[in-house]
Amino acid sequence: MTQQTQGARRAPLSRERVLDAAVALADEAGINTVSMRNLAQHLGVTPMALYKHVANKEQLLDGMVDVVIGEIEPPSPSGDWRPAVRNRILSARRALRRHPWASRVIESRTTPTPVVLGYMDSMIAMFRGGGFSVDLTHHVMHALGSHLFGFSQELFDTSISLDPDVHAAALSQRSDTYPHLVEIASGAAHDQSAAGPGCDDQFEFEFALDLLLDGFDRLRRQGWSPPGRPRTQEAV
């Protein structure tokens, strides 16, 4: 829509142009349309021209993630760790929501890029600066998980409790098959103050985030330290 395909043909290809075009294409037509061949066509070049700027498709996807992570606002210089962390994560969420494909692509990455490492490093710095021990910061970063990047594991959450289809199907056909699920779905639905299909994603995200931050804060205040020597050896 907002991105022009023609006219771009003249500018020399660069890694940045390739990545920006890939992000724009994914935004407009979905991540499935981002193939090396299709992206090349959109840029008016031959597929192999892309390989001058990205080693392979994996690196293309890494670069696309970097573009999105780059949109996250830098840490506010606030003195209090809790609102600072909270705001940064909510900024990450806004960036991720601008690019609906991004959370899925982030999930699929196996090794972090320097940009991602930098983001994590700065998040760690916020906890350390807020008085968290090295050990507690470590566990806290793990516990945040995908919240770090502004998304919770949505799985099919939106379809579970609130997608009109599933909702209707559940209520009509299978209230005897999944009685508890239907009860939850109904409960969410009759609260019509929530926006959209019956459930407020933003509320759910902040609910979980604040629950975690509350827990972190409690452990920090209690001076949490790792449990005794012998941890779980092997869990299988």
Place this chain on the structure above:
Amino acid sequence: MTQQTQGARRAPLSRERVLDAAVALADEAGINTVSMRNLAQHLGVTPMALYKHVANKEQLLDGMVDVVIGEIEPPSPSGDWRPAVRNRILSARRALRRHPWASRVIESRTTPTPVVLGYMDSMIAMFRGGGFSVDLTHHVMHALGSHLFGFSQELFDTSISLDPDVHAAALSQRSDTYPHLVEIASGAAHDQSAAGPGCDDQFEFEFALDLLLDGFDRLRRQGWSPPGRPRTQEAV
């Protein structure tokens, strides 16, 4: 390894045989080797024969997830919701860990199957039976997210703080680039009571799980109820 490829040729194809073969193939050779064509070859049939038993590849993946979910132990008839939920989730984790490809495939599903809905319904039942309100149960299920299925968003966690490669690379080359990340990695590494590459996944999982369950329990005891009327209208 444990699965025979030859000899299976005689038994008539069935949905169950197709799914079991797909799971075994993914376990042995990775999810990337599970293509309709390759799976068919392993079963000694033509690719199109599979389409008699699964509508398409998406349904094949759905069925594979169902096989894994089916391995989760049923709820223990315990009276106390907390250990019951905890044990069930740890059972889910054990099932998922037997099939390393499963968490990624679960993440990629867009609509839940009846088997998945049944699992969620029974989890909801445990909270409701434990005295959680409909609303609180709803949020609690969202907050659990991927923990419901026994995995946290691992992202590249194992590589972040503890993969020998990243660890060594970080420590040697980039302690000035990612100082806080390196501090966390070192902290985890010098605690050699942890198993494996320097970080105990099981410990991290249980740390986050117990943090969430603590939070849930606190809200339940406090008689949590939804905040006032006007929620976030639209967050973008």
Place this chain on the structure above:
DNA sequence: ACCTGAACACCGTTCAAGT
């Protein structure tokens, strides 16, 4: 009625051949 070979419209990537 059941099964399947060939074909279609794609992939990511290599590599030798063009300019």
Place this chain on the structure above:
DNA sequence: ACCTGAACACCGTTCAAGT
């Protein structure tokens, strides 16, 4: 030295043709 066309080894899926 730079770029690229054709080719390779794959995909998921359709569909008409075989038995």
